[in-house]
Amino acid sequence: MISQSSQDGDVRKPQHVEINAIVLYITTFFQSTGASLIWPITTLYMHNVLHQSMTVAGIVVMGLSVTMMIGNWLGGKLFDHWNPFKALVISVGLALLTLLSLTFWNSWPVFAIFMLISGFADGLIYTLLNSYATTIQTIDTRKVFNLQYLFMNVGVVAGTAVVGFLFDYGVELVFGGAAVMYGVFFVLVLKFFNVKGLAKQSARAAEKAAKSTFKTPVVIYAILGLAFSFYMSYILWETVIATHMTDLGMTAKDYSFLWTLNGVIIIFGQGLLDRFIERLPVRWTVLGGSTLFALSFLILIQATTYPMFVFSFVILTIGEILSSPQIPAWIDDLSDPNAKGHAQGLLTMFVSLGRAIGPLYGGLLIDSGSYKLLFTSVFAIMFFFVLLTGLLSKRHVRN
Template sequence: MQTDIINKPGLLNEKWLLISTLLSSTGNSMIWPVMTLYMTGVLHQSFTTAGFVLMIGAIISMIGSYIGGKLFDRWHPYQAMVMTSIITFLAVFSLIIWHDWPVFACFIWAANLSMGIEQTLINAFATTVSGNHTRIIFNNMYIVLNIGVVLGTLAVGYLFDYGFALLMMISATIYAILSVIIITKFHVANESADINTGHQLPKEAVVSTASMTYEKFKLTPVLIAIGALLFITYLSYMLWETVMAPHMKTLGMPTRNYADLWMINGITIIVLQKFVSNWANKHPYHVSVILGSVIFALSFFFLIFVNTFWQIVLVFELLTIGEMLQSPQVPAWVAQITPKEVAGQAQGFVSMMISSGRVVGPIYSGVMMDHGWTTTLFLSVFIVMIIITGLLALTLSRRVDKNSVT
């Protein structure tokens, strides 16, 4: 009888995984896109201060990602998900009442921690879903995640002027519903059971696992290159979540245009992702990821030359195509090249690299914007992303076992 999968969840119904992803994304998208705008426009803080708050939050989220991976592999995924969802709800609910400076930052950081854990756990749960290839599951998650982005940013664009507290009330309600779903639907199997056989393990077997040796997650050159690419991708992406709203306002565009931008982005993903995924699924992971990264990087080069809303839309559409090719493929690729026994830590690594980009992105862009170096900001992320994408391609070309990268 196998005992090396104790403390792993049973097979989760994909429907509940997707609904949870949708709710989490919607609630999240009602908070993060307006952080910089709220801190600079309402709380009267500088771009650098706002960037610092988001940087600390991203560090905390990165720690949460690490914790989430460990909890999935070595503790109880269900209990971890329940506790995390409740903490997120409490943090967002508190922002309804306490959203002045500096207590505002403290509750944002608490939400960062729980959301970091939650994202890793959801991705790790996705590797256990039956009935679909892991690649397809992550593509489906990516689609509903972006539906959530559309809904959340629409709410921000049309409700922000009515007050930050209203947005937090709606977001807290969403997280309350998410908590109920997690409590009732994620406890899919007795965690002391062998999920391969469906039989309950004897008490002696459960006790014996206290001294068992867990397989360790090991970084390979390919994983390091993938991690570096995730870092620069999400550092760059943070520009759209932080400085683009104020930048568009500087160009004379209303806040509603920023919400419209994300709505168009989300609709594009919803309509085209299946076509993009069908193409990507016919090719090795690295083909889709590298092509998507190059397209993603080019969008920042073209961003240097735009100054009207529809020009920004076209550039954002280019970025969206690159994102569709890259983002949903990476967690599935990492799951494919790492052992199942470290699924939680592997997805934790993905989330940590994403969070590390979010750490540097806000403070870097904040300092650059405070000095008026907008062009340099866009050009620098373009250059670095092209360099790292090239390094990933070079690393892959040097691998002896070509089958391991497909």
């Protein structure tokens, strides 16, 4: 990045530089599509094909979330204190190399080792992409994250729609397809993410952060707790609720349709929300959406028929649309302007922590209690963080 000079020779402040928003959205789509080819079949492949117990499969999935957390933390550090472009190239390159290796070597325990490496690489990627998003100032931050979330979910719909078909013809096609998506992602990163001046801009911000007297608002920690409870609850739908539905006589196809419905509602809902999101206070979209999300689990307590599960999932999805993409925007708004990577790294760490603990927590409560106890406790945990965040956020309402 070159400083501009005025006619009288005075040197002006360097201009702000940022990633192109459209590029960010397109790369998010390809990354999300590739990742969505993997996560739906991870447990299924380990249990049904590699003949590992559900306990072993659960440990691997939990380990994947732990390595992702490490990547989340490191990604924030690299964005703030090193070179954002080089960090992203290495991260995507590692993910691509891992997927290519899985295409040819996917027996036990090689599969588990590669999945742990993949989790670490994706952890880096998620934080770095979010940190790149925070550089965009020509568009309202909330719209940036809203549209990024929309493209991510289009990728989820695309990936989950084809993974079943590919898996029927061999897991090699699944990993190969994911590698193709990450290959396109890698090319886009090489071509468009080396934003001139961004590394120097990050270095200057890191220097300012080191000297900064900025005090992190307490409400940020409450928001992190809310994000943790949000994703600890959300992952129950990807794990134990599937078993609960089949125990009640519903089919795997019934369960799969819920995710298709989830994707369709998100795509149309996010597009509609983007039109007037700037008029809605970020505090109320996050708190209102999280409240709806929590209430969906109260519905689950009494759910015994398929329409009740559909109703609960629709309420959950509406809550997700309102709150999930706005949480990183709210964190960005409240955090140190010179440590954006650190803030997004913390957030993605708490998201990964929730996804790691959720299945274990759900299994323990089901084994020692019941599904009703699990759903009641999840509602209570989420509602506690909604109330805590609401109380602490009154002094930090965004204008």
